[in-house]
Amino acid sequence: MPRVKAPRNPHRLQRSPHALDGAIESGREERQAPNSLTAATTPYSRDESRVGKARSSKKSPSARPQTKSTDAFDIGAASPPDAVILREQRRLSGEMVGTNVSPVEQTLKTKRIGRPTRTPKSIMTLEERLDRTEISEEMAAEIIEKLYEEQEKDDRDMYDITTQTVKEETKCELSSIVEELDVMEFRRLLTYGEVSVESVSSTLLPFLNLQADDVFYDLGCGTGKIVIQVALQTPCMVSKGIELMQNRVMEGAKAMQRLENLGIHMLSDKEINVVQGDILKPPAGADMMDATVVFINNVCFGPELMLKVMGMLSSMPKLRRVVTLRKFCERHRPQKCVRANNYCVEYVHPPDEAEIKVSWASKTSLYLYERVESSLANLAEQLQVPVQVES
Numbered sequence: 001m002p003r004v005k006a007p008r009n010p011h012r013l014q015r016s017p018h019a020l021d022g023a024i025e026s027g028r029e030e031r032q033a034p035n036s037l038t039a040a041t042t043p044y045s046r047d048e049s050r051v052g053k054a055r056s057s058k059k060s061p062s063a064r065p066q067t068k069s070t071d072a073f074d075i076g077a078a079s080p081p082d083a084v085i086l087r088e089q090r091r092l093s094g095e096m097v098g099t100n101v102s103p104v105e106q107t108l109k110t111k112r113i114g115r116p117t118r119t120p121k122s123i124m125t126l127e128e129r130l131d132r133t134e135i136s137e138e139m140a141a142e143i144i145e146k147l148y149e150e151q152e153k154d155d156r157d158m159y160d161i162t163t164q165t166v167k168e169e170t171k172c173e174l175s176s177i178v179e180e181l182d183v184m185e186f187r188r189l190l191t192y193g194e195v196s197v198e199s200v201s202s203t204l205l206p207f208l209n210l211q212a213d214d215v216f217y218d219l220g221c222g223t224g225k226i227v228i229q230v231a232l233q234t235p236c237m238v239s240k241g242i243e244l245m246q247n248r249v250m251e252g253a254k255a256m257q258r259l260e261n262l263g264i265h266m267l268s269d270k271e272i273n274v275v276q277g278d279i280l281k282p283p284a285g286a287d288m289m290d291a292t293v294v295f296i297n298n299v300c301f302g303p304e305l306m307l308k309v310m311g312m313l314s315s316m317p318k319l320r321r322v323v324t325l326r327k328f329c330e331r332h333r334p335q336k337c338v339r340a341n342n343y344c345v346e347y348v349h350p351p352d353e354a355e356i357k358v359s360w361a362s363k364t365s366l367y368l369y370e371r372v373e374s375s376l377a378n379l380a381e382q383l384q385v386p387v388q389v390e391s
Contacts, residue, residue, distance in 0.1 A: 135266070137233070169245045178280065190245060210234040210236035212236065215293070218294075220243060221274055227273075240286055301326070327351065332344055351368050
């Protein structure tokens, strides 16, 4: 007998060719799967394959290899071919029982209702907001950032206190105590630092408590940021600053020019000025005898210099309060300080204290000193009691 060629894929068929013919003819008759693949894959005739059948029949059913048919439907299944075809058609059309439409398909089928178009709100420029509203903390911060835009990009010159820079930038009339300082003390005195705009708004300005008739001075004002912020956010009509380093004064002058170009109407009647000079020997136009409120960043002031500054403050006839970053008297004792005739006895103790954010540290302390005469006058005004002033 001629040999029969075996199929290329022996796992594709699970029964003999004769069984396949019988399944196709009946269409509904369920047949049992063969015990092995030898009937479908043997190259011998039906008579010659009896030995192989006998050997394979001795194996237990559990030892038979189980393969999954890859045909469109299982020939040996109970469902008839017509039912299988119908089920395939339903599956492909998405209508088969037990099959749900996916959320994506359901969304695509759902008719969408378009939302009404919204007209975007027009964004007001800084100049337009200045004409309509008062200067808030956020607006003040935005104005300061715009005025000092160049400095914010590169402020290395502000912190440069090399010996050569100090000599070039401090060419003005100096007091004797400043001239006598050695190079290291002089450089330390000129160390640059800023109070954050947020801390000025939230803490410093309430401490200053400026009114329209006040005259504010920032001693050692740097580039004049606090001077400008006082003018923007308080009713104070006169705001001045004195700085020893010329390059910082020039940076402040640029900011003043930009501020003038903004044309803020509420600043039209206010006096804002930053000048170069020694605070112990102030220049003309900033003699400080008209000062009512003073702010001093005295972190780098030595004891002798601070004593001279307090003596100068004592000579100001209109001064009512001073705000500093270091205490006037670290170990204040009322009786001892009175006997020593110290300047600190002119102020109410202990001073009010708060924390602020600064450029040289995460935070530092702020101290409010109110003159005793001013404090008594305020107290008498609250109690409506006349105050007798000694002549």
